[in-house]
Amino acid sequence: MVSYFCYNSFINKIVPLNKIYVAQSEIPGADRGVFAHVAIKKGETIETCPIIEIPDHELSRVGEGILATYVYFYGEKKESLLVALGFGSIYNHSYTPNATYKIKPTERIIEFIALKNIKKDKEIIVNYIQENDRSVPLWFEE
Secondary structure (H helix, E strand, C coil): CCCEEEEECCCCEEEEECCEEEEECCCCCCCEEEEECCCECCCCEEEEEEEEEECHHHHHHHCCCHHHHHEEEECCCCCEEEEECCCCCCCEECCCCCEEEEEECCCCEEEEEECCCECCCCEEEECCCCCCCCCCCCCCCC
């Protein structure tokens, strides 16, 4: 079985979990997605992923390739980009998510947390626009 990761701040390590898997998404037009391997309870950490911050001098090149669809914007003005390792960049978007994420740049991680109980084999989806402002188009909707 493949291992997935959780950050333990007391020992400053990312330790394996076995809660999720990747399979073909059920969302029309989507490719792969992340699914619950076991039932996940509301408030439970689903996955903690190491992140790679994309340096400012490389930002313009990110938009030119496939990587642009797998990055997270963050910062006060969404001026910074990161790539989430693990399955972090494969979670699909919904305005009615069953999970959320918290970017912790000083710890160099992104945590995915269940917003509600998620049944085994259900796709885990997050809202890429955490303010839930539907008037702001996502980069793939523009």
